[in-house]
Amino acid sequence: MTLHDVALQQPLFRVESLTKRYGHRIGCADVNFELWPGEVLGIVGESGSGKSTLLGCLAGHLRVEEGRIFYQGRDTLLMPEPERRVLSRTEWAFVHQNPRDGLRMGVSAGGNVGERLMAIGARNYGDIRETATDWLGRVEIASERIDDRPRQFSGGMQQRLQIARNLVTSPRLVFMDEPTGGLDVSVQARLLDLLRGLVRDMGLSVIIVTHDLAVARLLADRLMVMKDGRVIEQGLTDQVLDDPQAAYTQLLVSSVLQV
Amino acid sequence: MTEQSYNFAYLDEATKRMIRRALLKGLAIPGYQVPFASREMPMPYGWGTGGVQVTAACLIPEDTLKVIDQGADDTTNAVSIRKFFERTAQVRTTETTTEATVIQTRHRIPEVPLAEGQILVYQVPIPEPLRFLEPRESETRRMHALEEYGLMHVKLYEDIARHGAIATSYAYPVKVEGRYVMDPSPIPKFDNPKLGGNAAIQLFGAGREQRIYALPPYTQVVSLDFEDHPFEPSKAEHACDLCGSEVSYLDEVIVDDQGNRMFVCSDTNYCTTRQGEGHTGRLSQKGEAA
Amino acid sequence: MYVATKGGERAIDAAHRWLGDERRGDRTIAELDVAQIREQLGLAVNRVMAEGSLFDPDLAALAIKQSRGDLIEAVFLIRAYRTTLPRFGSSLPVETKRMHMIRRISATFKDAPGGQILGPTFDYTHRLLDFKLMADGEAPEALRSEAPSAFAPHILQLLDDDGLMEQLDVNDDTPPDLTREPLEMPAARPLRLQALARGDEGFVLSMAYSTQRGYGRTHAFVGELRIGTCAVEMEIPELGFSVEIGEIELTECETVNQFTGSKSEPPQFTRGYGLVMGQSERKAISMSLVDRALRWEELGEENVGAPAQDAEFVLYHCDNIQATGFLEHIKLPHYVDFQSELELIRKLRREALQAQVKEAAE
Numbered sequence: 001m002t003l004h005d006v007a008l009q010q011p012l013f014r015v016e017s018l019t020k021r022y023g024h025r026i027g028c029a030d031v032n033f034e035l036w037p038g039e040v041l042g043i044v045g046e047s048g049s050g051k052s053t054l055l056g057c058l059a060g061h062l063r064v065e066e067g068r069i070f071y072q073g074r075d076t077l078l079m080p081e082p083e084r085r086v087l088s089r090t091e092w093a094f095v096h097q098n099p100r101d102g103l104r105m106g107v108s109a110g111g112n113v114g115e116r117l118m119a120i121g122a123r124n125y126g127d128i129r130e131t132a133t134d135w136l137g138r139v140e141i142a143s144e145r146i147d148d149r150p151r152q153f154s155g156g157m158q159q160r161l162q163i164a165r166n167l168v169t170s171p172r173l174v175f176m177d178e179p180t181g182g183l184d185v186s187v188q189a190r191l192l193d194l195l196r197g198l199v200r201d202m203g204l205s206v207i208i209v210t211h212d213l214a215v216a217r218l219l220a221d222r223l224m225v226m227k228d229g230r231v232i233e234q235g236l237t238d239q240v241l242d243d244p245q246a247a248y249t250q251l252l253v254s255s256v257l258q259v
Numbered sequence: 260m261t262e263q264s265y266n267f268a269y270l271d272e273a274t275k276r277m278i279r280r281a282l283l284k285g286l287a288i289p290g291y292q293v294p295f296a297s298r299e300m301p302m303p304y305g306w307g308t309g310g311v312q313v314t315a316a317c318l319i320p321e322d323t324l325k326v327i328d329q330g331a332d333d334t335t336n337a338v339s340i341r342k343f344f345e346r347t348a349q350v351r352t353t354e355t356t357t358e359a360t361v362i363q364t365r366h367r368i369p370e371v372p373l374a375e376g377q378i379l380v381y382q383v384p385i386p387e388p389l390r391f392l393e394p395r396e397s398e399t400r401r402m403h404a405l406e407e408y409g410l411m412h413v414k415l416y417e418d419i420a421r422h423g424a425i426a427t428s429y430a431y432p433v434k435v436e437g438r439y440v441m442d443p444s445p446i447p448k449f450d451n452p453k454l455g456g457n458a459a460i461q462l463f464g465a466g467r468e469q470r471i472y473a474l475p476p477y478t479q480v481v482s483l484d485f486e487d488h489p490f491e492p493s494k495a496e497h498a499c500d501l502c503g504s505e506v507s508y509l510d511e512v513i514v515d516d517q518g519n520r521m522f523v524c525s526d527t528n529y530c531t532t533r534q535g536e537g538h539t540g541r542l543s544q545k546g547e548a549a
Numbered sequence: 550m551y552v553a554t555k556g557g558e559r560a561i562d563a564a565h566r567w568l569g570d571e572r573r574g575d576r577t578i579a580e581l582d583v584a585q586i587r588e589q590l591g592l593a594v595n596r597v598m599a600e601g602s603l604f605d606p607d608l609a610a611l612a613i614k615q616s617r618g619d620l621i622e623a624v625f626l627i628r629a630y631r632t633t634l635p636r637f638g639s640s641l642p643v644e645t646k647r648m649h650m651i652r653r654i655s656a657t658f659k660d661a662p663g664g665q666i667l668g669p670t671f672d673y674t675h676r677l678l679d680f681k682l683m684a685d686g687e688a689p690e691a692l693r694s695e696a697p698s699a700f701a702p703h704i705l706q707l708l709d710d711d712g713l714m715e716q717l718d719v720n721d722d723t724p725p726d727l728t729r730e731p732l733e734m735p736a737a738r739p740l741r742l743q744a745l746a747r748g749d750e751g752f753v754l755s756m757a758y759s760t761q762r763g764y765g766r767t768h769a770f771v772g773e774l775r776i777g778t779c780a781v782e783m784e785i786p787e788l789g790f791s792v793e794i795g796e797i798e799l800t801e802c803e804t805v806n807q808f809t810g811s812k813s814e815p816p817q818f819t820r821g822y823g824l825v826m827g828q829s830e831r832k833a834i835s836m837s838l839v840d841r842a843l844r845w846e847e848l849g850e851e852n853v854g855a856p857a858q859d860a861e862f863v864l865y866h867c868d869n870i871q872a873t874g875f876l877e878h879i880k881l882p883h884y885v886d887f888q889s890e891l892e893l894i895r896k897l898r899r900e901a902l903q904a905q906v907k908e909a910a911e
Binding site: 265269271294295296297298299300301303304305306308328329330333334335336337338339342365366367384395396397422423424426428429430445446447448449467469470493494495508509510511525 | 728878
């Protein structure tokens, strides 16, 4: 968090009364929160609690009928589609749970990292390649793998590549959907370490969805607990996990080993 | 087919009006693919039905028509299409590029610079430059609308990473007036520089895919590339063996069982004109090698 | 001395003359006339009319003769002819409930008002070559009776009356015309049905078959299959009423498919629909299965990624005239592009070899 942003006293991202329905079923309902520059917000809950639906709505992947979403004071739901797309390839990024959803599997690692650069106008092959090499290094992928396709990578490497592909344009806001799901425990630990470092160094604001409270504790400054599409508790991470107020949160916390 | 039973240039006037509307829209938005209700033509899809419909919509009885395929006036498909218009429109036809008011082409742009008042009609098999990166029409239309062309450069990037050079030699994608990425039809990339700043009207018709697009005269057309891997038009590094031209696009012809080759202009009218003017090449009957 | 290939025009003329000669075949064998094809190869004529989108048995028979029995070529001839015909107007919608049926079967009911009519069918024939036909054996005439001429209601109407069928969105909007407007996605059901009705029988059949084998399964029952003739009526503005201008033969298939339901709506059967010109029940049944598979979105079903659920895939590839033209165009000369590829590959090889030499030297 830079002093400049604090001085502005304006949240980066603000959500008001957001509701998403699927016919008569509720995806998520009446969600309100603010996200400040440099802050990491964790959204936790069991599967089916509406946390991935909420993330999809926030990132503009799902259509929202009710509520408002402000990014730097501008309502993203009223933004024309081209503008929103520009936003999502420059200042925003999205890390999918399954790297296959976030990578082009038929394109080399270098091409995957370079795509966002080219999409915003980079036209020097040498520069693009240099930046891609640099980013592969930052996510601990050997530079000689730059021309290999993601198919030839392990699951952990694919996920690190997806992160590099997203962060290469230095976004301000990153959405993450269970970024460590589906990985072995040891691989998870390494990835979490890496993510924590990148978030700190780049001063990223992050909204991360996870069902894993250990991940939430390691990465998130603040937590939102969801159940049946509604936020039932929110607060500082330590406060929510060490002194849960809602009965459901108590159950959720007690069902996992303390880290 | 009895010529009298068909309207001038085969299509009925209502259909021609519909095509002209699409052409005008295309000219107003250079490089944008205008959907049009392509008609079934008495020749197969993929054999120039789009070009034929555009030509039919443009022709007036005073026109002089030239038809080329691979740059040549006497290739079978060019002959067939020229004959079609001779029968259905009774227009004058020519092989001389400068005499023609309408030129229908497949795969080449004539060597002689075109002039104002001329129309060049291209036959287009796949109008969508993004098609082989994204198979869905609904998605590619959205990509054009939102100007999301990053993927196009990813393809070029991958070419260089793998081959050290951009490995596209024909149907080389271009950007029109800084807005739409366009497929120039399968012309060799040697012809790409002639697309931009051309004095003639350039019209593109894709019959099977039901799309028309256009370049008005003097449109800016830029071949996609990287600063450090610039676009390079290329041709065989030879001179024409018949007319000696060193600047024309050449066909490579295997002349005997030993695999000996000769190189001749792909633009047959350009080549014969030069020969008529006394230019000679390596294999010209009387002269020495130029 | 090299001489550029000339005489394309003469070659074309000679080739076409040869083609005509081949079409005629051995001149000691009597020539087929168009009426023979129309009368004795009726199902081929039907297919050409259906996929050519033009109901004219004589022209279809002529096209078959001219194309030497290549049915896709015959469809092409009909399409190319059809496109030049002026449009005087549109007929009223054809009422298939007022059909003079020659065949009507239901797989969902043992019997129904109006009865089942087996009609002239290959079903239950043993597929044994009949050598009598080779020896000029005359077929015995069909038995004829004073058939009841009453029209029969659609069998699914009976289920509909009980509220068991999904409610159709019935309106009087003029459906889009594929032959007058470009096919654009997403395509609504009327446009999809239109494309399928003139789609290639083999393609539509294979798509339908793929749903049966599990690629987008729809659990279809043939609710009713009917074949017969229907009157075509047209409103004449000067007269102020409609007059019958002729009749056409049609095959119609309605399938009953697995029920859906939600909390708000009780379970109901859903439908697939097929309507094809002429007698073409394979095509009509196939069409109704594909139609049903393509409706996954409006019925709130899951897209399992099956080819038959993908409207872009099905509609852009079902037309055999588009497909065959584009497929066969690759035999046209492409030497200009190939030359460009040749130069590129030579250049890339040269650079790769130079790099290897340099590496070896180091």
